Amino acid sequence: MKIFVSLLFCIASALAFKGKYTEWPVSLDMSCEPSSSDVDCTFDFVNVAGEDYYLLMRNTPLEGLLSPFIAVYHKGHRLEYEGKLIHRRPPTKDEYILLKAGEKVSATVHINDVFTLIHDGGYTIEYIKPLMVLQEEIKMPTEVKINSATYIYLDNARKVSLPRKEVGLRSKGSVTIESCTTASFSGGNSSQQSDILKAHKKLCTEFANAKNNVSDSSFYKTWFGTYTSARATIVKNVCQKCVDGLTSKTVTYVIEPSNCQSNWNAYTYKGGTKVYLCQAYNNYDVYCKSSGDPTKEGILAHEWSHAFGYTDDYVYGAANNKQLAKDNPNKAVDNADTYEYYYCLAQFD
Numbered sequence: 001m002k003i004f005v006s007l008l009f010c011i012a013s014a015l016a017f018k019g020k021y022t023e024w025p026v027s028l029d030m031s032c033e034p035s036s037s038d039v040d041c042t043f044d045f046v047n048v049a050g051e052d053y054y055l056l057m058r059n060t061p062l063e064g065l066l067s068p069f070i071a072v073y074h075k076g077h078r079l080e081y082e083g084k085l086i087h088r089r090p091p092t093k094d095e096y097i098l099l100k101a102g103e104k105v106s107a108t109v110h111i112n113d114v115f116t117l118i119h120d121g122g123y124t125i126e127y128i129k130p131l132m133v134l135q136e137e138i139k140m141p142t143e144v145k146i147n148s149a150t151y152i153y154l155d156n157a158r159k160v161s162l163p164r165k166e167v168g169l170r171s172k173g174s175v176t177i178e179s180c181t182t183a184s185f186s187g188g189n190s191s192q193q194s195d196i197l198k199a200h201k202k203l204c205t206e207f208a209n210a211k212n213n214v215s216d217s218s219f220y221k222t223w224f225g226t227y228t229s230a231r232a233t234i235v236k237n238v239c240q241k242c243v244d245g246l247t248s249k250t251v252t253y254v255i256e257p258s259n260c261q262s263n264w265n266a267y268t269y270k271g272g273t274k275v276y277l278c279q280a281y282n283n284y285d286v287y288c289k290s291s292g293d294p295t296k297e298g299i300l301a302h303e304w305s306h307a308f309g310y311t312d313d314y315v316y317g318a319a320n321n322k323q324l325a326k327d328n329p330n331k332a333v334d335n336a337d338t339y340e341y342y343y344c345l346a347q348f349d
Contacts, residue, residue, distance in 0.1 A: 025049035026099065026133055028148045032125050037161045038110040039117060039152065041070070041125060045106070047099040054096040056132035056141060058088070061107040062097065065114045068312065069129040072115045074122070082163045083114035085306040085313060085336070086267040087299050089280065095263075096134060110161075117160045122153050165269060170258040171276075178250045180204035188255040196253050196277070198286050199297040203304065204243050206288075206297075210339075210346045211239035219349050222322060223342045225329030234333045235342075238309035242301070245308030249273050265294070268303045270310050275303045288344030292318050295344070302340035311336040 027048050032041040043061045047053055059067045068081040097105060117123065131144040154160065173187010175196050180203060185193045214220060214235050216227040224235060245251070252274045260267075260278035268275045286296045305311045314335045315324050321341055325332040332338050 024144045025051075025053050026055060026131055026144055028127060028131070028146045030125070030127060030148050030150050032111070032150050032152045034152060034154055034160070037159055039112045039154075039160060040108055041111050041150075042106060042108045043127075044104055045099065045131070046104045047101055050101050052098060052100045052136065054134040054136070055099050055105070056091055056096055056134070058091055058095050058132075059129045060131065061109050062105065063095075065109050065111070067129070068114075069127065070111065071126045071128045072111065072117075073124040073126070074117075074119060079115050079117075080270065081114055082116065082165075082269065084267045084269065085303075087265040087302055088316075089263040089265065090316075091132075092263060112160050112163070114163055116162055117154060118157050118162075120154055120157050122151060125150050125152070165272075171254045172256040174255060175253040176250060177252070180246055192255055192282065195282075195286050195296055196255075199295075199300050200253075202287070202297055203300060204246050206343060206347060207239045207242045207246075207301070210343045211236050211243075213346045213349060214239075219346070221325065223325055223338050223345075224332045225325035228329075231329055231333045238305055238311060238333075238339060239343075241308045241310075242304045245273075246304065251275070253277055266299050266303050268307045270306060272307045275300065275307065288347055290345070290348040292341050292345050294340075298340045298344045301343040302336050305336045305339040305343075309336075309339070311339060313337065 025047060027046045029044040029046070030041060032039060041061070045055060045062070055062075057063045059069055061069060065083050066086060068083065072079045099105060111125065126149040127146050129146075131146060132141040133144055134141040171187065173185065175183050175185050175188065175193060177183040177200060181201055183197050183200065214232050220227060220232075224231060250273065254274055254276045256279050257276045260276070263280065264278040265281045265284075266275055266277050281296065281299060284294055284296050284299065288295050288297050312334050314331050315321060316337045318341060321332070321335065321338045324335060324338065
């Protein structure tokens, strides 16, 4: 994957946008164009306010294709995102980029690195992640909702490169597990191996417990919002898919892969059988806590809900998860971090 980032000063652009985007300090213009073997999409973020703002690069193309910040549709069907789903620590200052008044920052990515584009015809590409912006004197970031989409037509899609996973990846070893209770190890130290196995051994039992805990209760409503039988079925199915995947498939934990960044805890792929455990993962306690704070067990539950339950990442943290349950229960039942909290706290309910 290639990413190109440029920073330009463009007061004229800011003035042009200012009348149109009076309610948001940052605007987005996106365009996509097929090349010989790729589909290149360029994203221009412009500070249209009269003052400086910091823009969080996480979950945007400014950090590359590390999250599903776009949705791609072909003939009304939404294509599956095939890139990394990363469990991260809260954002730090170095993840923000300063956008002075009138400034623009741009990034270009190959979206075929994370979406399979094999059919000729029209594709709609829609930006779906809100932006997070911060003023220097204000400590809490503000969410900026973006409405931007573009359209491309492919008449020779077979020439477009397909997504590739983990080419040339190095790691300190791996743990291969063929059931919920046993494992074989390759690399990693004895402490890492022991903690991974301890956390893994609880998953099947506790996912089953979480499934059985689904009911029209205050505990359920805290994490998933207003109870309906349809949404309750979704929650049960995600938990059951995790149990089924862990019991029927050989799964692998890759220890400290070389492409991890310092604030990554772990990552995986939808439909995969591997969870990649970064160095930061080693800093957590093994078992779930009644506080709901991140643990090795909870992070594994989060990642397998992605891989086997096909959940997405909308928000992180207890307060945000609870608010999501109130505001959008349909997203709450698809949010991996909600399942992490629900899975862990169900053990203490």
